[in-house]
Amino acid sequence: MPIAPPVGVVIANHDNAAYVDKAIESAARQTVQDIQVAVVDDASTDGSDEAIRACLARLDDRRFRYVKLDRNVGQGGAMRRGMAELDTPLVCFLDSDDIWYETFVARHLAAHLNADFPVALTYCDSHIIDAESRLLAGTAWWFDSVDLHDKTPRPVDAALLPSLNPATGELGYGPRPAPALTLHPHWTAGSATNSTASMMLRRSFIDLVMVPPDEDLRLYVDLYLSTFAGLLTGTIAIHESLYAYRMHGANKHSNAVVPGGAYNSSSREWTPIRDSMLHLIRTVLHERGDAIRLAFGEDRYATAAAALAEVLDPPAPPETVPEPPKSLLARLRGS
Numbered sequence: 001m002p003i004a005p006p007v008g009v010v011i012a013n014h015d016n017a018a019y020v021d022k023a024i025e026s027a028a029r030q031t032v033q034d035i036q037v038a039v040v041d042d043a044s045t046d047g048s049d050e051a052i053r054a055c056l057a058r059l060d061d062r063r064f065r066y067v068k069l070d071r072n073v074g075q076g077g078a079m080r081r082g083m084a085e086l087d088t089p090l091v092c093f094l095d096s097d098d099i100w101y102e103t104f105v106a107r108h109l110a111a112h113l114n115a116d117f118p119v120a121l122t123y124c125d126s127h128i129i130d131a132e133s134r135l136l137a138g139t140a141w142w143f144d145s146v147d148l149h150d151k152t153p154r155p156v157d158a159a160l161l162p163s164l165n166p167a168t169g170e171l172g173y174g175p176r177p178a179p180a181l182t183l184h185p186h187w188t189a190g191s192a193t194n195s196t197a198s199m200m201l202r203r204s205f206i207d208l209v210m211v212p213p214d215e216d217l218r219l220y221v222d223l224y225l226s227t228f229a230g231l232l233t234g235t236i237a238i239h240e241s242l243y244a245y246r247m248h249g250a251n252k253h254s255n256a257v258v259p260g261g262a263y264n265s266s267s268r269e270w271t272p273i274r275d276s277m278l279h280l281i282r283t284v285l286h287e288r289g290d291a292i293r294l295a296f297g298e299d300r301y302a303t304a305a306a307a308l309a310e311v312l313d314p315p316a317p318p319e320t321v322p323e324p325p326k327s328l329l330a331r332l333r334g335s
Contacts, residue, residue, distance in 0.1 A: 004113065005089050006034040007105050008203070010082030012075060013052065013096035014042040018131070019246060020096040021055035026243075027094055028059050032105040037064045038082035043072040048096075075196075076217025076224075080210065083203070091203050093221075097246045098126075098197040099133070104242040108200035111181055111236050119183070120205035121229035123193040124238040127173075128258055131248035135171055136258045138162060140245060142192045142265075144182060144237040179240035186303070187230030189311045196222040197243050205229065208291060209284060216280055223277050231281070231304035232296050275312065282308045 009027050013020045020039075027037050039056070041048050049068055056064055065085055069078065079093055090112060094100055104124075111122040125144070128137040138160065162171040184191065193199070199222065209228045210217075217224060229235050247258065247265070257263075264270075285292065285304060293301045 004032075004034070004109055006036060007032060007109060007200070008083070008086035008088035008091040009035055009037040009094060009105075010079050010086070010091065011037065011039045011094045011096055012042060012078035012082060013040065013044060013048055014072065014078070015044045015046045015048060016096040017044065017046045017048040017051045019098075019248070020048055021051050022099055022133075023094055023096045024052070024055045024059070024064070026100040026102075028061055028064070029102050030100065030105045031102050032109060035063055035105060036086050036088055037061075038067060038085040039064060040067045040078045040082040041069060042074070042078040043069050073214045074218030076210070076212070076221050077214030079221060080214070083206070086203075089203050090200055091206060092200045093196045094243075095195065095197045097248060098195070099129075099244045099246070100197070101242050101244075105200070107179065107238055107240065107242055111238055112200060112202070114181070114236070117183055117185075117234065119229065119236050120202045120233040121193070121226060121235045122200050122238060123198045123226065123235065124240055124242040126194055126198055126243050126245040127241045129244045129246050131246070133244070133246075135162075135244075136247065138173065139241060140194055141262050143194050143198075144192065144239070173241060179238055182237040182239065183234060184230065184237065185234040187227060187307055191227075191230050193222070193226040193230075193235065193237070195245055197245065198222075199226070201225060201229070205233065208295060209288065211284060211288065212280055220273060220277055223274065224281065227277065227281055228284075231285075231307060232292065232300060278308055278312055282312065 011020070011023055011027065013023075016023075024037075024039060027035070039052055041052055052066060056066055067081055067085065069081065073081070083091060090109065092105065092108065107124065108122050112118070123143075126140045127135055128140060130136055159174075162173050164171055205228075206225065209232075210221075210225065226235065282305070285301075285308070289301065
């Protein structure tokens with residue numbers, strides 16, 4: 001019988017000294033043992049180096065290696081430096097202020113090895129926690145988001161409610177025997193996945209598309225990779241919260257709070273961020289056209305290019321001819 005391939009993990013950190021040890025420990029607790037983990041400190045100035053070294057010394061786990069960068073290169077550059085330490089066909093990226101649950105790698109690995117259709121990217125739902133790891137929400141509303149204009153009432157499945165220990169306040173979400181998976185074969189402008197920490201990707205796919213300079217990928221690598229994966233291979237959503245996304249008030253993007261509903265996690269306007277990344281993706285699609293066509297075929301390449309054009313080059317509205325003054329109309333009618 002075949003065996004599962006090893007999985008690589010990159011934990012890129014910048015100035016998250018208060019949380020990075022918890023992220024590292026959550027990677028060490030994975031039920032899947034065959035992992036390689038690269039922890040990369042992106043020239044932090046807050047004591048992260050000491051926190052990382054102390055945590056790794058405490059774990060004394062030979063699966064972990066540490067890279068400290070002398071110059072800040074941003075999210076994409078730090079992730080690339082970490083991948084240089086790995087030789088695995090599948091890679092995950094754990095944000096240094098988030099926490100994986102013990103079955104994160106196992107669930108994603110099973111989804112990637114499904115007998116239906118191979119994709120470049122799997123992603124999952126998440127809990128939302130604060131700086132002290134207190135639960136703020138049991139799901140990220142944007143995960144695999146549905147049409148928010150649909151007002152049809154629907155029940156909330158009781159299986160989605162947590163158990164609560166009233167004495168300690170401890171919450172628990174029991175794992176489902178078989179979490180639902182959704183294959184999304186194509187990308188649309190309304191597609192939504194989740195943060196970097198929700199994902200597992202095929203290394204060969206990352207190597208194919210993650211070619212822009214570090215300066216162009218200082219942030220929003222999750223948007224870049226998930227969009228490219230949706231365009232070229234499709235994606236699979238795992239309907240289970242397999243990690244905790246931390247909103248601690250100093251996030252690089254998610255600097256807002258959780259008021260409920262379809263809230264904005266950031267004070268930044270999203271459309272310009274999305275469109276700038278789509279322009280970058282279209283540039284790479286063109287510059288890497290030969291390699292991408294070789295990997296996925298002409299039809300998939302053309303479909304991806306057309307999907308981007310639909311968003312970035314919408315047709316201009318038809319010109320409206322102003323109605324002439326009534327007096328002129330009257331003259332033209334000979335009255």
